[in-house]
Amino acid sequence: MTTAVFTSDTEARLAVARQVADAVLFEGYVLYPYRASAAKNRFRWQFGVLVPPSWSAAGEHSQQHTACLMEPRPGAELALEVRFLHVQRRTVEELRADGSHAPVPELRLADRVLPTWDEGVEERVTLTVPVGALDGEGITVPFTRPAAEETEDVTDAEGRVRGRLVRRREAISGVLRISAAELDGPYRVRRLSVTVENDSCWNAGPDADRHAALAHSLVATHTLLRLDAGSFLSMTDPPEWARSAVAACDNRHTWPVLAGEPGHADLVLSSPIILDDHPAIAPESPGALYDATEIDEILALRTAALTDEEKREARGTDARAAAVIDLADTMPQEVLERLHGAVRSLREVTGPREPSGADLLVPDAPWWDPAGDPSVDPARDHVLVDGRAVRAGSRVLLCPRLRRSDAQDLFLDGRNALVEAVLHDVDGGVHIAVTLEDDPGADIRREQGRFLYFQPDEVRALEDV
Incomplete structure (x- = not known):
């Protein structure tokens, strides 16, 4: 077992699945109208949250478990990537005349309003392991992310320092458990089990709330899996012979689907959001809007219609929110028009073809006449x-x-x-x-x-x- 730097082939294959995985990672990260003051942006981080074990509340849990079926070839290796957000508390401090800094709820500048806000820092745990090493107890991989503090000066349009942003991250730790077991029967199928657990040592205390627990949580946790030789079975639409084995798989707080292009089965995305096999981002989508169940056309139009003051606050709320505002403001008309509906079920069936006997016998014959086709x-x-x-x-x-x-x-x-x-x-x-x-x-x-x-x-x- 090695801590991955992935091979170029594995990295290329995982990159295919990351576009959808990124949508999972940032689902609901910041909602329209993209301002910290909006009511729906005051209760955040709703998907794939693994809280520390000392915190218990209805609907919250400290681990997620993936179980799926795979048919590895001899000597196959499994590449795994666990991804989550590490909550980063951003506080705003104003520069006083005496050179000291004092916390303020927000700092108002000409081009943006900077409020106190929780940002999300992407984290990854990666490894590759021979499938044969997963038999029996499998492997256990602990991981940690240390506490950190960073400061950033805030300047106005004239370049004068007006204050600073202080970003703090709490230490978090977790453990990854991976095992595989060959199933009885005529097919050489293995059940792969992957558990991601938050085991951060945090003393919640009697007055702790969800906001405090989130600083010690793994947020939007999901897992990418890739076999370099072999394939996974669909958990959504398995072959008939595998249905009972699929039904016996215990998936908790996550669901694995085949990822990447249709027709390929070497990738799996195990997501806290229920997806179908081979999920894909709509090709018309001009960029990430981060809004749960986003509808690009409506969100783009509404975002472009925000007042200048609303856009100032959105730009200061988060860098990703600022990018959404800029996207909506600069979107060409032809790109916006492409967002107005797309039918996926229709396919082109007419076009150049070789003439058939029916064409020679019947003038102006339709492109295909089942009654006149002897085949x-x-x-x-x-x-x-x-x-x-x-x-x-x-x-x-x-x-x-x-x-x-x-x-x-x-x-x-x-x-x-x-x-x-x-x-x-x-x-x-x-x-x-x-x-x-x-x-x-x-x-x-x-x-x-x-x-x-x-x-x-x-x-x-x-x-x-």
Whole structure:
């Protein structure tokens, strides 16, 4: 086991997932209208907060636990990166005539208003470890971040020193526990367990509150995992054979999803915010707005419409808030227009193609006419299911998949059905049209062509009629 400096390949792969991980890290960091005085910015740090063990309150906890399944190849290494924010208390001090400094609630300058504020400093715990070293008790990695104090002079537009900002961070410590166990069965699958725990020694005292505890907490804690040889299984939509093993995984205060590009399974993001597999930032988004469930167009328009005084306070609240104000003020019209709606489900299906026989026989023929295309025949076409050909007249057992089914489909789980047709769509997908064997209205449905439709991995082949 080594404390990582990651290899260039691992670093490149983790960088793919960090864009979404950054959104998790700063989710709700500062909310519109981006001013410290706004009511909704007075209760902060709501996601992935691991408090010190001496502090206990409803809904707060000192550790999070990730469990997921992986199929590592022999000699595989696991790269791990735990990321969190370390709360930094920023106080404002005004320069007095005698050269001393005195704390003030805020310092008002011509271009900004600097209030007392809690900033977040990004921290990382990184390591690489051979998967084989995780067997049994696995490994335990303690980590600490020391207390620190920094000062920064504040100058006005004429360059005169008007005061200073004093930033203080409390010492925090934690422990990372990682282990893996091979599961029984025909597949060489391991259950990976990762626990991140805050074990900071802080005496909460009878009068301590959440604000005091946050200075000793790990905030927005999440974990990135990468296998250099092998793959992870989806915890959201696992293969059928792995469903019971996935159900046995104990995830507490975090949820692991496949990260990076669709079609790749070497990355996992375990996040305190529930995500789907392969989450991605919308390509239209011009920058981070940090607002929970942000809608870029609305937030950009509202931010640009803030008064000059409101923008002064937002700029002084936090450097990230100042960047949002500048982004909204300088956003070109064509960028703003791109934020006005995007439909992800539509794909281009027309375009240049080789002429077919139908084009030669029928003038002004449509770009695709299923009735005139001899390559498809729903009554005779088949698809392989469980290694057997399923076609019109075959009997199947319905097994709807959770992610692609509605409530009506789920009620049909375990029912026998008769295949009426095997249909191919223009995108290469296959759909199996069925009627239920015990449906007294099956004949009427057949006459009207009102079938139920399932994909090949949602049925099991039974003996032919």
